[in-house]
Amino acid sequence: MSAPGSAGGPDDQRRPGAAHDGLAREILELDGVPSLAALYAKGVTRPLVDRLPGRGPAGGTPADLPPVTYRVGALETRGSAVAGRLAAYAAHVGEPPSDVLPAGFVHVLAFPVATAVMTRADFPLPLLGLVHLENAVEVRRPVRLGDTLEVLASADDLRPHRRGTQVDLVTEIRTGGELAWRGRSTYLAKDVVLGDGSPADARPADGGSGDGDHEATTWARPLPTARWTLDAGTGRRYAAISGDRNPIHLSALSAKAFGFPRAIAHGMDTAARALASVAARRPDAYEWTARFAKPVLLPGTVDVAVTPTDDGWSYDAWHGRSGRRNLSGAIVRR
């Protein structure tokens, strides 16, 4: 595993923009940002339908990604609804009050469009149970409250992972016709094996693979600069703000149904807190990366170290007593 914030990671080779370069994708216009609740309902029921005899892709052998780009032409951020949501988001993750949308809030606004791609009948991986491994966002220029956003989302780079299959969801935000924000979210479908794949052709694991037990003995955690105390309602509050009401975040009971001992924090919530810790000093254009290792169990405390680097900051977050890393990443000047 490469050190957080170091060059040469997978993000460097696969720029988020690759999804829209040279591939023949059909652009499908959506009337607006879809409802996440409806998408989840679809995402939950489709795999069940697929498992009916004679339906859907044959027993866990995904083939290709949907050859489409979903586009929302005009996502309006004017009005009190978005402003109120921004205020709630900022208060939750610790962003200072500002009309410049934090990169994580832009992700929240655009997330349903990417999710819509993942709930298509021809999307080869089951939505429910996808694990968010990594996230990389490139902010080219500030997106402000009141801007009209053009949102483009597609799936890219379906590839084997030693524990299943991973895929990138690439989202672009344009304002005034120019690229302002680009995000690449990497998800893992555990135990789903590609058609002709075998564990032998799996690429080397590129981090965030949840291999925390091994890491706990190899990783030298730094001295903390901060500590997050996240109460049991953290997941519910971020769910209410983001609309991401995945049951693993909502309560111990609903999380247990998916194999977690307690509810877990949204990865993007924790990454957003790290981003917020340098909010006062980050520039207009920056890259923000996060690799998610062990999930943060709620309620829980997370020790955090933010370390200045030549071109920004790197950060690590870990469970204080066990030392297991929850996430790491960097905020880098562009």
Place this chain on the structure above:
Amino acid sequence: MTPRRTTRQDAGDNPPPDRSAPGPGPGARDAVVVGGNRIPFARAGGAYAGVSNQEMLTAALDGLVARFGLQGEVLGEVAAGAVMKHSKDFNLVRESVLGSALDPRTPAYDLQQACATGLEATIAVANKIRLGQVESGVAGGVDTISDAPIAVSPGLRRALLAAGNAKTFQQRLKAFASVRTSDLKPDAPRVDEPRTGLSMGEHQAVTTARWGVTREAQDELALASHQHLAAAYEAGFFDDLVTPFRGLARDNNLRSDTSLEKLAALRPVYGKTLAGTTPSMTAGNSTPLTDGASTVLLASREWAAERSLPVLAKVVDADTAAVDFVHGDEGLLMAPAYAVPRLLARNGLTLDDIDFFEIHEAFASTVLTTLAAWEDDTFGRERLGLDGAFGTVDRARLNVVGSSVAAGHPFAATGGRIVATAAKLVAQRAAETGRPARALISVCAAGGLGVAAILESA
């Protein structure tokens, strides 16, 4: 006519402020410390349980008034503050003045700079005196943990405010409909840094680990604090600095019978999850939560002379520094390590010119990490811009009559305790030797703040 300094008077073209410029500046006169008075400091939940900030500050003020015969006097101003403050106490200091024996026409204001409140208040009053805006003033501070404000949760507070604004019964009902059971839990004040979520002790544990300060060194400094304070009480040093209150005649955190063995037996309370370090900060080498109040009387020389009052020391200069602890650049309580070198350089002084070091013991290790930084070559070069290490503090001159580990630390009251103590120390030394004596005061504070001041026998 006041004798005035003329050294920089002819700098005609109004140069920009230069923090390296010495002394009080053109036209300034001396501000002197006449004396001080405080109530004994009490461990939280003990002797002063249920006593309010206003009662304690008024008691400390009235003791000062009695000590210097100021009944019915109109003073220039009273500046003081509290870190833990009830919202009803917005005018805490003015209310305390109104309840004291001072003339009610004495102005007052509240000021707050976390643990540096008392020292910053002293600097503020001294500066007004030096500028000739006032002839006299009182600086002070007070804090209580035993009577700390407990707030309702943000959810309940929003509901209560909405209900207060409601015009109809239905609207009032609706306001409370959003209240959840968890909102009914009261919100007790905490000493966590808002931007990092780490308590002050955890922050200092990180700094302690970074500088490799040992448990033994901390316990030795803690023991010295208790021994020095106990000896000073026995010698009567505090007889004219402390007035008994509510049955307490001495700081009740003082353990004159403590020993290195007893201190070594205590379990660490901070830094228990830091990788690769041995936790070393205990209740014995940290300050306890404490209740108390302190005051210092400052004046121009003329004002003191007119009343035949003693003059212990003059306030020479002061400096406040701040560090970026949020982004891991520096430890939370390390700002004094920057303020002191700047302050001494501006006054053409070195550590060797100081007779008494009063370095606030937020934790024993705060003092030790500060001293370690000053003795460190790299810190001197990279952080202070010097050719090498800043210097070494002669430990025989450090906190010679005890400090916060032994006396306790009612946040805003500590500055007043130290200023009065330092002023008396330099006055005594000058009387003994016939030569001027200097004290350096250094106080660290929440938010990465640090305040330093120089007092000189007057």
